[in-house]
Amino acid sequence: MSETLKSQNSSPRLELLNITKQYPGCLANDQICMTLMPGEIHALLGENGAGKSTLVKTIYGVVAPDSGNIVWDGADVQIKSPAIARDLGIGMVFQHFSLFETLTVAQNIELCLSPSQLAEIGDLDARIRELSSRYGLNVDPTRYVHSLSIGERQRVEIMRCLVQSVKLLILDEPTSVLTPQEVAGLFDVLRQLSAEGCSILFISHKLHEVTEICDNATILRSGQLVADCVPKNETPATIAKLMVGDLAEQDAGYEKAHGEEVVFNAQKLTLAAKQPFGTSLKDVNFSLRKGEILGIAGVAGNGQEELMSIISGEDKRNLKDTLFLSGKDIGTLSAGARRKQGLAYVPEERLGRGAVPDMSLSENTLLTHSAGFVKAGLVNWNAVKQYAKSLINQYSVKCHGESAEAKSLSGGNLQKFIMGREIGQQPKVLICAHPTWGVDVGAALAIHQALLTLRDQGASILLISEDIDELFLLADRMAAVCNGHLSPVVRVEETSIDQIGQWMAGTFIETDTTSEAHA
Amino acid sequence: MDIDLITQVLFAAIKTGTPLLFVALGEAICEKTGVLNLGQEGMMLMGAVVGFMVAYGTGNAGLGLVGAMLIGCVMSLIFGVLVLHLGANQVATGLALTIFGTGLSAFIGTSVVGKTLTGFEPIAIPLLSDLPVIGKVLFSHDPLVYLAIALALVIAYVANKTRIGLTIKAVGENPHAANAIGIKVLHVRYLAVMFGGAMAGLGGAYMSLVYTPMWVENMTAGRGWIALALVVFASWRIGNIMLGAYLFGLASIMHLVLQGMGWSISPNLLAMLPYVATIVVMVLISADKYKEKLLAPRSLGKPFDPRQMA
Numbered sequence: 001m002s003e004t005l006k007s008q009n010s011s012p013r014l015e016l017l018n019i020t021k022q023y024p025g026c027l028a029n030d031q032i033c034m035t036l037m038p039g040e041i042h043a044l045l046g047e048n049g050a051g052k053s054t055l056v057k058t059i060y061g062v063v064a065p066d067s068g069n070i071v072w073d074g075a076d077v078q079i080k081s082p083a084i085a086r087d088l089g090i091g092m093v094f095q096h097f098s099l100f101e102t103l104t105v106a107q108n109i110e111l112c113l114s115p116s117q118l119a120e121i122g123d124l125d126a127r128i129r130e131l132s133s134r135y136g137l138n139v140d141p142t143r144y145v146h147s148l149s150i151g152e153r154q155r156v157e158i159m160r161c162l163v164q165s166v167k168l169l170i171l172d173e174p175t176s177v178l179t180p181q182e183v184a185g186l187f188d189v190l191r192q193l194s195a196e197g198c199s200i201l202f203i204s205h206k207l208h209e210v211t212e213i214c215d216n217a218t219i220l221r222s223g224q225l226v227a228d229c230v231p232k233n234e235t236p237a238t239i240a241k242l243m244v245g246d247l248a249e250q251d252a253g254y255e256k257a258h259g260e261e262v263v264f265n266a267q268k269l270t271l272a273a274k275q276p277f278g279t280s281l282k283d284v285n286f287s288l289r290k291g292e293i294l295g296i297a298g299v300a301g302n303g304q305e306e307l308m309s310i311i312s313g314e315d316k317r318n319l320k321d322t323l324f325l326s327g328k329d330i331g332t333l334s335a336g337a338r339r340k341q342g343l344a345y346v347p348e349e350r351l352g353r354g355a356v357p358d359m360s361l362s363e364n365t366l367l368t369h370s371a372g373f374v375k376a377g378l379v380n381w382n383a384v385k386q387y388a389k390s391l392i393n394q395y396s397v398k399c400h401g402e403s404a405e406a407k408s409l410s411g412g413n414l415q416k417f418i419m420g421r422e423i424g425q426q427p428k429v430l431i432c433a434h435p436t437w438g439v440d441v442g443a444a445l446a447i448h449q450a451l452l453t454l455r456d457q458g459a460s461i462l463l464i465s466e467d468i469d470e471l472f473l474l475a476d477r478m479a480a481v482c483n484g485h486l487s488p489v490v491r492v493e494e495t496s497i498d499q500i501g502q503w504m505a506g507t508f509i510e511t512d513t514t515s516e517a518h519a
Numbered sequence: 520m521d522i523d524l525i526t527q528v529l530f531a532a533i534k535t536g537t538p539l540l541f542v543a544l545g546e547a548i549c550e551k552t553g554v555l556n557l558g559q560e561g562m563m564l565m566g567a568v569v570g571f572m573v574a575y576g577t578g579n580a581g582l583g584l585v586g587a588m589l590i591g592c593v594m595s596l597i598f599g600v601l602v603l604h605l606g607a608n609q610v611a612t613g614l615a616l617t618i619f620g621t622g623l624s625a626f627i628g629t630s631v632v633g634k635t636l637t638g639f640e641p642i643a644i645p646l647l648s649d650l651p652v653i654g655k656v657l658f659s660h661d662p663l664v665y666l667a668i669a670l671a672l673v674i675a676y677v678a679n680k681t682r683i684g685l686t687i688k689a690v691g692e693n694p695h696a697a698n699a700i701g702i703k704v705l706h707v708r709y710l711a712v713m714f715g716g717a718m719a720g721l722g723g724a725y726m727s728l729v730y731t732p733m734w735v736e737n738m739t740a741g742r743g744w745i746a747l748a749l750v751v752f753a754s755w756r757i758g759n760i761m762l763g764a765y766l767f768g769l770a771s772i773m774h775l776v777l778q779g780m781g782w783s784i785s786p787n788l789l790a791m792l793p794y795v796a797t798i799v800v801m802v803l804i805s806a807d808k809y810k811e812k813l814l815a816p817r818s819l820g821k822p823f824d825p826r827q828m829a
Binding site: 094111112 | 696702813
């Protein structure tokens with residue numbers, strides 16, 4: 001996109017030479033070398049724990065490398081703090097946003113600027129508005145951050161970098177929290193920046209995005225540089241293989257299974273929305289058969305969350321004669337009682353709903369799996385720990401043992417653990433939302449395998465996901481939700497991505513107008 | 520009640536609220552950075568005894584104030600090293616500091632028990648103090664009353680209008696994010712804790728140098744705790760803290776006035792009045808739950824270790 005710029009400035013903007021960082025028990029970066037040209041969009045790829053975050057934090061001055069050199073615009077530099085990085089023209093957008101919710105957008109941006117920079121800018125609000133319209137960021141400097149959506153917050157973070165006339169922008173998994181439309185908007189901004197000569201270092205798990213926008217890619221595995229490649233010459237499958245080694249058999253195509261016996265069904269499930277911006281469920285009917293995976297597709301916010309919480313019992317409104325598990329009406333039971341009947345639940349939000357962040361893995365195990373571990377009110381901690389240990393081994397969860405706090409695990413590893421905990425109860429029905437959201441390729445593969453194994457053991461799985469490829473890969477039958485309506489349920493072999501896509505847009509709804517669909 | 524009595528009651532209310540105001544202002548800044556220091560009572564008592572001893576020994580009340588602030592700083596520094604550097608539990612460490620300060624102040628103060636000195640003389644502000652009622656209530660106090668008001672105004676300005684205030688708020692809300700953008704979190708917290716200590720020392724010295732110019736064991740009588748409660752109920756807003764402190768002062772005086780007027784309520788019940796009245800009013804002021812949530816420093820009481828940032 002900016003070939004002319006690149007050929008003009010043939011000297012690199014940033015060079016990393018043999019960057020090495022050792023943490024207790026793990027070599028996060030082992031002699032990493034990388035070169036970034038002005039205007040280049042460079043992808044940094046790797047699984048969770050491959051050392052990507054450590055490497056970018058080294059560039060941004062948050063982490064000090066044990067050895068190695070950083071060359072910036074041809075000069076050797078020591079980046080000892082983020083302030084020094086910012087003075088050089090390096091900006092970073094963090095994976096977990098580093099914004100202060102109780103401050104306004106302008107105050108958040110002000111905190112990152114040195115007094116001299118601030119004096120140079122003069123009227124900060126005006127500068128933010130000007131940049132906002134130039135890059136189409138739509139950021140209002142006077143709004144409080146807590147009132148902004150995730151996508152807007154990310155744009156504030158980008159703005160924070162732009163205000164300081166950034167020469168290198170680092171983005172740590174920027175798209176994992178965005179809707180497809182927001183991703184397209186972000187890419188427009190990045191392309192514009194790149195055309196103006198700003199280098200971009202882009203960390204992502206989503207391989208098709210990398211092939212779409214990046215000029216070059218560096219791939220890390222277990223702290224080591226395994227390959228440099230040009231994403232446009234590769235396919236997602238070949239890149240995945242480089243990332244995880246030989247075990248990446250993406251899109252392997254699993255066998256489909258079809259059960260007969262109905263285990264769970266929802267009948268005429270109609271429910272008004274509880275939240276102000278929630279979606280009301282409208283006459284939802286489906287049945288879940290023994291030994292199958294029923295996939296439900298849909299754009300976020302079309303009733304998936306409401307459906308999940310009413311089935312799991314988290315939504316405490318009693319509904320008679322609508323939800324049946326093995327023929328028994330469970331609509332009036334509490335969440336705990338439903339679990340006892342054999343209903344397991346893996347929520348979308350891992351920290352906070354799937355697990356308690358400050359509790360250890362063994363304590364988190366006990367939260368939903370107490371059968372056999374509690375006698376006369378006393379907990380057999382040894383047995384719980386043994387069991388948590390076995391889950392960690394069985395699902396290869398990377399952590400510091402069963403006493404590690406849930407919040408210390410990466411998203412993918414925690415998800416594997418939660419999945420293992422729920423599967424370990426041998427549920428009749430497993431409800432599972434976005435199981436591989438933000439999870440790296442290797443962990444996603446492990447989670448897929450675990451779900452299929454559970455299905456083959458005779459359990460029924462309700463899989464809700466926004467990732468339509470994943471649904472086609474795993475589900476045996478499929479449906480889509482749109483604005484609280486559920487489409488007909490069909491066998492995966494008998495449908496196509498095209499048809500499901502139309503259903504997601506609401507074409508199956510006859511009586512209602514589809515115009516109000518949350519597209 | 521005649522006008523003279525009202526004037527005297529209001530005058531005394533401001534005096535009684537002043538030590539509370541010093542302590543609460545210090546603690547508010549400390550808590551805004553996310554550090555909860557329950558050692559206020561202990562630091563106040565140490566400030567009171569050291570302030571008195573220095574003033575008694577040198578005959579200079581001003582030096583007494585400096586001594587009180589220094590000992591407050593030292594006490595808070597002990598707390599700071601334990602909770603900030605070593606990551607000790609803030610609640611337990613703060614409680615220990617109070618117990619330590621109470622005992623130590625009683626121990627070192629035995630030699631000066633019952634001694635008296637002349638503390639700060641009132642300064643009548645020219646012209647203003649000649650105004651009826653208001654002149655007496657507001658403008659004929661000792662210099663420390665004016666100092667407390669001035670400090671409250673300065674602190675309110677710094678906290679709400681300056682980069683320093685922004686930094687304090689950022690550290691209190693999300694120390695990890697603050698660290699990521701290059702703010703030295705522990706630095707900010709140490710300074711805030713020491714500021715809190717100095718202010719607690721000042722509050723204690725007001726008790727022993729001005730309010731009742733002598734040293735009696737445990738003379739602060741729980742004011743450190745009231746200051747702590749005040750900060751929370753005032754939702755960390757300086758204006759509300761000021762209001763609450765003087766309100767407490769008023770209620771404290773009222774219970775004496777009511778007894779003097781021969782009310783047949785048990786004096787023990789009346790003695791509860793200042794505590795109950797202050798808390799009730801503050802709770803009513805901060806009834807908007809949603810807004811309050813935004814004012815509370817989110818990292819309050821949680822240790823932060825920059826080395827844990829992987």
